[in-house]
Amino acid sequence: MSPIAFRRMLRRAGILLLTMSAGALVVFFAMKAAPGDPALAALGENARPELVAAFRREHNLDQPVVLQFIAWITGAVRGDFGRSLTLAGGVPVGQLIASRLPVTAFIGFYALILAAGVSLLVGIVAALQRGRFLDTAMTSLAVLGVSMPDFWLGYVLVFFLALNVPLFPSYGFVSPADSLGGALLSGFLPAVAIAAPMAAVFSRVLRAALLDVMHRPYVQVQRSLGHGPAFVFVHSILRNALIPYVTVIGLQVRYLLGGVVVIERVFGIPGLGSLMVDAAFGRDYPVIQACALTFLVIVLLTNLLVDLLCTRLDPRARA
Amino acid sequence: MTGGMLRTLLGNRTLLLGSLVTLVVLLGIVFGPMISPYDAEAMDFIDVLTPPDASHWLGTDSFGRDVLTRVLAGGRISFFASFCGVLLGAAIGTILGMSAAWHGGWREAGLMSACDLLFAFPSFVLALFMMVVLGFGLHNVIIAIGLTYLPIFARLSRNLTRSLMHEPFVQAARLMGQRPARILAVEILPNILSTLLVQASVGVAFGIVMEAGLSFLGLGVQPPTPSLGVILADGREYFQRGPWVLTLTGLVVSVALLGLNLLGDGLRDLTDPRLRKAAGP
Numbered sequence: 001m002s003p004i005a006f007r008r009m010l011r012r013a014g015i016l017l018l019t020m021s022a023g024a025l026v027v028f029f030a031m032k033a034a035p036g037d038p039a040l041a042a043l044g045e046n047a048r049p050e051l052v053a054a055f056r057r058e059h060n061l062d063q064p065v066v067l068q069f070i071a072w073i074t075g076a077v078r079g080d081f082g083r084s085l086t087l088a089g090g091v092p093v094g095q096l097i098a099s100r101l102p103v104t105a106f107i108g109f110y111a112l113i114l115a116a117g118v119s120l121l122v123g124i125v126a127a128l129q130r131g132r133f134l135d136t137a138m139t140s141l142a143v144l145g146v147s148m149p150d151f152w153l154g155y156v157l158v159f160f161l162a163l164n165v166p167l168f169p170s171y172g173f174v175s176p177a178d179s180l181g182g183a184l185l186s187g188f189l190p191a192v193a194i195a196a197p198m199a200a201v202f203s204r205v206l207r208a209a210l211l212d213v214m215h216r217p218y219v220q221v222q223r224s225l226g227h228g229p230a231f232v233f234v235h236s237i238l239r240n241a242l243i244p245y246v247t248v249i250g251l252q253v254r255y256l257l258g259g260v261v262v263i264e265r266v267f268g269i270p271g272l273g274s275l276m277v278d279a280a281f282g283r284d285y286p287v288i289q290a291c292a293l294t295f296l297v298i299v300l301l302t303n304l305l306v307d308l309l310c311t312r313l314d315p316r317a318r319a
Numbered sequence: 320m321t322g323g324m325l326r327t328l329l330g331n332r333t334l335l336l337g338s339l340v341t342l343v344v345l346l347g348i349v350f351g352p353m354i355s356p357y358d359a360e361a362m363d364f365i366d367v368l369t370p371p372d373a374s375h376w377l378g379t380d381s382f383g384r385d386v387l388t389r390v391l392a393g394g395r396i397s398f399f400a401s402f403c404g405v406l407l408g409a410a411i412g413t414i415l416g417m418s419a420a421w422h423g424g425w426r427e428a429g430l431m432s433a434c435d436l437l438f439a440f441p442s443f444v445l446a447l448f449m450m451v452v453l454g455f456g457l458h459n460v461i462i463a464i465g466l467t468y469l470p471i472f473a474r475l476s477r478n479l480t481r482s483l484m485h486e487p488f489v490q491a492a493r494l495m496g497q498r499p500a501r502i503l504a505v506e507i508l509p510n511i512l513s514t515l516l517v518q519a520s521v522g523v524a525f526g527i528v529m530e531a532g533l534s535f536l537g538l539g540v541q542p543p544t545p546s547l548g549v550i551l552a553d554g555r556e557y558f559q560r561g562p563w564v565l566t567l568t569g570l571v572v573s574v575a576l577l578g579l580n581l582l583g584d585g586l587r588d589l590t591d592p593r594l595r596k597a598a599g600p
Contacts, residue, residue: 022436027448034452143584147576149528151535152551152569159562258443262532276444277536280451288451295444303439 012307016300023296024076028069031285038085038285059085059286072289081290086282093290096275101294104271106176106183108260110191115198115256116249122199123206123245124238130211138203145200151262154193158267161189173269190267194259198252205248209241216240243314250306254299334585340578348398351391359384359392359545368561377571378563380553390568393545394575400457400546401526404464409519411465412472417503419473420480427477434470442467446529450538457546460539464526475518479511513590521583524576531572547572 039055040047047055056062059082060071075081081093126138173190174182213219214237222232261273268274272291279287352359357375363383371378377386419430437445446463453459480503483489492502527547533539534548535555542549547568554565 019432019436019439022432023439026436030448030452035454143580144573144577147524147580148573149531149551149569149576151532152565152572155555155558155565156569159558159566254438254441255443257441258446258532261441261443261447262536265536276447277538280447280538283451288448292440292444292448295441296439299439299441 012304016304019300020293020297021073024073024293025069027289027292027296028072029065031289032065032068034283034285036283038283058090059083076290076293082286084279084284084287086279086284086287093286096287097272097290097294100270100272100275102177103173103175103269104260104264104273107187107190107194107264107269107271108257110184110187111194111198111256111260112249112253114191115195115202118195118199119202119206122203123210126203126207127210127214135207139207142200142204145196148196150193150197150259151266153196154190154263154266157189157193173267187269190263190269193266194256194263197259198256201252202245202249206241206245209244210237213237213240239313243310246306246309246313250303250309253302257295257298331585331588333581334589337578337581337583337585340574341582344394344575344578345398348391348395352388352395355385355388355391357385357388359389360543368557370561371563371567377567378561380561380564381557386550386564386568389545389550390547390571393547393550394572396457396540396544397527397530397547398523400460400530400540401464401523404461404526404530405468405519405522407461407465408468409472409515409522412469413476413508413515415469416473416476416478417480417507418499420477420484421499421503430473431477434474437466437470443529443532446533447536447538450533455538455541457540457544460530460533463533464529467529468522468526471518471522472515476511476515479514480507483507483510513586517583517586517590520579520586524579524583527572527576527579 038059039052039061043051043055053062060068063071072082079094079098081097083090084093084096122138122142126135129135174186176183219232219236222236223229227235257273260271261276263269264271264273265277272294276288276291278284279291361384363379366375366379366383368381368383369375369379375385375387377390380386380389415430419427440448446467449463449466450459453462484507489502489506492506497505530539530546531548531551534546535552536548537552539548540546542553550568551565551572554561554568558565
């Protein structure tokens with residue numbers, strides 16, 4: 001690694017850490033500004049004052065806000081996010097996150113791979129068949145895909161597929177740790193529901209990028225040198241169109257994760273999203289903070305990954 | 320409408336279809352609940368969960384309420400929430416973005432970092448978080464949608480303003496001693512408005528999905544107010560006994576959003592000549 005590249009990496013890591021800290025700050029203090037007393041929310045409005053006081057002491061709520069923040073953030077760095085206010089007599093939040101994160105990661109990756117695979121095929125076919133029937137059909141379908149609410153699609157899939165084809169369960173989820181095949185099967189319909197709007201966006205971008213690259217001078221040069229159409233397509237056209245494609249996939253991950261949150265609830269998948277929604281109902285502040293922060297870290301890491309991938313794809317960005 | 324505009328509209332099939340569907344949807348949600356022989360809230364325990372027929376085009380729900388009337392009334396509320404939210408985010412975001420671009424320095428850097436931070440949260444997670452902080456309900460859904468769109472408009476208007484700041488007509492206004500606020504509002508804003516409007520039209524479609532998603536989970540608009548998310552959530556409750564409520568409501572919503580998205584696509588082709596050429600036949 002050259003010194004310049006090393007300095008760039010260092011700078012990027014610094015920005016990442018800074019954004020994470022700013023995110024932690026915002027998440028914590030916004031939550032503190034929320035109306036309602038978490039102690040009363042957990043114990044009930046008519047709880048005895050000494051119980052409320054004990055609850056406040058136990059969850060560090062009786063200290064000044066700044067001290068609470070310092071205690072929270074130093075714990076968070078070590079993976080200790082405090083204890084849940086509502087779940088099972090105060091389960092450590094870090095433990096909850098650790099048990100839910102793999103499920104969300106699995107579903108998210110599953111949907112991402114489905115969306116990327118389908119869009120790669122659709123985008124290429126639409127671009128090659130430009131203006132013909134297949135292009136029109138696929139492009140129209142893509143706009144429809146963007147327009148359907150993903151959670152509604154989830155239910156329709158359950159209604160028409162799961163109830164008729166016994167292969168896919170309509171509710172519940174097999175953990176990938178227990179059985180990978182079972183997880184792939186039970187996660188298929190939710191992943192399709194999340195992936196559908198994503199695939200539509202991705203294939204539109206890929207089609208536009210391919211059409212843009214196809215008429216560039218260097219592609220003409222490649223053709224004039226006598227390379228076959230397949231060679232030119234793979235090495236000159238697709239390779240260059242992949243850069244905006246990968247960039248958009250990276251940008252859309254925040255929408256994909258939003259889809260995961262809703263779909264997890266629809267299909268009863270015990271992931272981070274359903275944890276956060278449950279916590280929102282229970283006003284379980286430590287859990288909501290930890291979930292929001294975990295999602296933030298996932299998006300930031302994905303952005304970093306996409307940056308690195310684009311640097312690999314685009315020699316100009318390597319500098 | 321001038322002849323030129325009409326010709327553009329007829330020449331661009333995407334724009335035409337999008338505007339037509341959007342127009343029908345807007346007429347439907349404005350006048351539909353008035354024309355309909357039913358009341359969105361009125362219960363009728365004789366006609367409970369009847370499948371779609373001539374008198375109830377989308378059937379009735381578990382309280383015997385006409386689903387079509389409810390969808391139109393709910394569409395009105397969801398569209399209103401999304402429109403206000405996007406307007407809120409667009410107005411504040413554009414003011415912030417334009418003035419940041421004008422002043423430069425730490426103000427610009429600060430705003431862009433704040434936008435980067437908001438962009439790093441999954442959009443729905445940000446909205447969900449805001450609902451917890453603010454409390455559930457229609458007004459807070461509007462604020463949550465606005466906050467999700469604020470960074471998008473702030474960044475877009477900042478970039479557009481920067482690209483225009485050194486144009487001769489802006490320099491001329493500056494030399495004439497006009498105040499910055501006036502230059503931004505009179506010289507620059509009209510030039511970037513079309514791009515902002517395209518973004519807003521797509522934003523309204525996403526805002527409706529966001530409202531529906533939040534209310535579907537029970538974190539947004541609260542029943543008995545019939546928003547689209549509330550109706551869809553209702554439909555889920557008795558999905559086995561009356562699948563048409565959820566299925567058809569979602570289908571109507573999808574078609575409405577399709578119209579909005581096509582309208583956005585068509586407007587984008589129109590405002591971006593580079594895309595107009597690449598958009599195909």
